[in-house]
Amino acid sequence: FKVSVVSTSPIDGQKPGTSGLRKKVKVYKQPHYLENFVQATFNALTPDKVKGATLVVSGDGRYYSEQAIQIIVKMAAANGVRRVWVGQNGLLSTPAVSAIIRERVGADGSRDTGAFILTASHNPGGPTEDFGIKYNMENGGQAPESVTDKIYENTKTIKEYPIAEDLPRVDISAIGITSFEGPELLLVARMGLSKTDDAAVEPPEFGAAADGDADRNMILGKRFFVTPSDSVAIIAANAVAAIPYFSSGLKGVARSMPTSAALDVVAKTLGLKFFEVPTGWNFFCNLMDAGMCSVCGEESFGTGSDYIREKDGIWAVLAWLSILAHKNKESLEGNAKLVTVEDIVRQHWATYGRHYYTRYDYENVDATAAKELMGLLVKLQSSLPEVNKIIKGIHPEVANVASADEFEYNDPVDGSVSKHQGIRYLFEDGSRLVFRLSGTGSEGATVRVYIEQYEKDASKISRDTQDALAPLVDVALKLSKLQEFTGRSSPTVIT
Ligand code: VG1
Ligand code: CO
Incomplete structure (x- = not known):
């Protein structure tokens, strides 16, 4: 399946009460209402715990349960949940859910199991009455206040949620296993690109290539080649403003000896620690281990950073896309024309x-x-x-x-x-x-x-x-x- 990221905005009043979030069905049917709450919960649990987890989703079978289950299944898949257990027809009593969580924890190899219980308990149900949802933790009990507070805080700032929209409806009346193949983790799918290209059409605004083990990268504009020596210098010059990982500053920059001195000029201008090392990535690794280098590169199409200890082709592409996004954010706010790869490089030359x-x-x-x-x-x-x-x-x-x-x-x-x-x-x-x-x-x-x-x-x-x-x-x-x-x-x- 494919994961799409849907933009949303906070909806008032999503503070869980004594036993979850209970509202009229028509409130729940508002666009993004359920989705916001579910995502706020996933975010409160933290992505680390959600990925690979097992989730129980069921309840008292009241009106809107079936739709809610389908939505939660799609969002669970998009958030990386590995298994969702649904009672037949979405029916499981609250204590049954608690027992299932406790009994099954670890039994199927999952680190974490929790549940969305879809119930408003003794409150009346039906199209004009109540629907409810609460989250129970891996001990089988309701989420403690520390978690529900976090969920509520998250509902006040939520901007987007991932969902596997194209996942077929799961038949919850049938007993059995329905499985789906996970999302494609390739760049192509995640960026919504097409796998085929048409050489006859205009070249794209941005192009990139990698070598066989994808540690090297080549960055291209429409009809423009960026030399790797310029590339590392341009990334270093823009990193703090354009790439959140570097927002607190660069620890230092480094290049291999044969790489051009474009990076030297940036380092000197910005007052950055600078190192010139022999060809080969291992010389950068010592510097990075010692916290002396954040961005480094070689003329031979190698560019990288201190989050790993190899050069990384995909990283370089994402760094460039971040810079492009950043430059275009500035220019679009001023209604200016598109800032291209070539513009960025020429601007860099004009400055340095x-x-x-x-x-x-x-x-x-x-x-x-x-x-x-x-x-x-x-x-x-x-x-x-x-x-x-x-x-x-x-x-x-x-x-x-x-x-x-x-x-x-x-x-x-x-x-x-x-x-x-x-x-x-x-x-x-x-x-x-x-x-x-x-x-x-x-x-x-x-x-x-x-x-x-x-x-x-x-x-x-x-x-x-x-x-x-x-x-x-x-x-x-x-x-x-x-x-x-x-x-x-x-x-x-x-x-
Ligand atoms: C070449 C490049 C060098 C790079 C090395 C490994 O080495 O010039 O910059 O680090 O290949 O790259 P040499 O010694 O042939 O110049 V890779 O993509 O094979 O890990
Ligand atoms: Co390589």
């Missing part, structure tokens, strides 16, 4: 500057050749004047290299040192060239070349990435003698 970024991968090259290439780059580091002479000979407009090193990480948490984590050439204008050998390949060696150039001038932030980076790419390939070493005239993959 743009890091043009590309990665060239040379897969399955000869391992010895790859080592020699890296060796040459390490050697060149000791003679920067020579390096700059070479560069001027290729592209005079490219800035000078200010420093170069092999990245080494001193873990601030456990003091461990990780050496040889990639070769960096840092230019005077903030540009960077990074060379690494992949640690995930299964055949030969994979050389990764990361090329990055920072542009603060707002009039120059809208260029095509490959055009903007062409001189620097050329410098990277010639400086490393890439073609000479590997025999490759072009990369296997460009991202």
Whole structure:
């Protein structure tokens, strides 16, 4: 079945009395009346207890019981209740319910069993008379005041409730088991999306993709690609305002060394703790365990947060949807036009500057050749004047290299040192060239070349990435003698 979330608003007077909520049938028949009370009860019990629980729903069989049972069954299903027991024709005396709860607790493996008893007891029933509902706890007794108070408080603030509207009516006159397949937990169903797409139509405003184990993510606008390096920076810049989990602030942010410095600029501007770690997620984990990092990311489409210790593709998509929702809430209140993914990225560049970024991968090259290439780059580091002479000979407009090193990480948490984590050439204008050998390949060696150039001038932030980076790419390939070493005239993959 599918779960839909229905919007509602509080209804006055839902304070349970001595023995539940008793009202005229016509009061109960008002839209959302029963639903609000049932959801207020589920919320008071807390979702943790309700999920997987067994629920008894029955009563004295008075007028409106059958409709009420069908509604409660649908809401129970939507709230994650695993089993609902209904007496034949919805009939169970109050003591019978109490006995059933007590007898069955744990017997069927459920942690929690409780009951909605549908009765107004000695009050008259019928279309113009009374209906009633009360909740009995896992000890078989009526909910204590602490719970009924909570239920009442919840009825005063309720905004929505989930319900499995398409669940077929349960035949409560038949003895037996009726079962339904649980809700689809995939994103597609929960977001009310369609599983098929039509490439012929206009591309959607938002697109996303993941890798095989769904820890990586790609974020797309209508005709717009968000680089992962920008993505983590944009999430960090908007997290506090747009994502409730971060509303009390970010403990710190971190990126892998080859990831562009877009995140650095955000951290500096917002005064956030910042860390640059070697490639691979485990370096972030130490920081997160120590409470030093809330948001982190890699240029290789990995983005995540400290609620788990892996990167998470779905999380990144939800983070972006939260930012989109937040930005559009602001703009819709002012009647402005839709804020798109592209708008958000361009706005970010206008505020923080743009890091043009590309990665060239040379897969399955000869391992010895790859080592020699890296060796040459390490050697060149000791003679920067020579390096700059070479560069001027290729592209005079490219800035000078200010420093170069092999990245080494001193873990601030456990003091461990990780050496040889990639070769960096840092230019005077903030540009960077990074060379690494992949640690995930299964055949030969994979050389990764990361090329990055920072542009603060707002009039120059809208260029095509490959055009903007062409001189620097050329410098990277010639400086490393890439073609000479590997025999490759072009990369296997460009991202
Ligand atoms: C690559 C990526 C790196 C990522 C790693 C695991 O490693 O560059 O950023 O953390 O894959 O990702 P390498 O060493 O080949 O560059 V995954 O999706 O396989 O867990
Ligand atoms: Co993966």
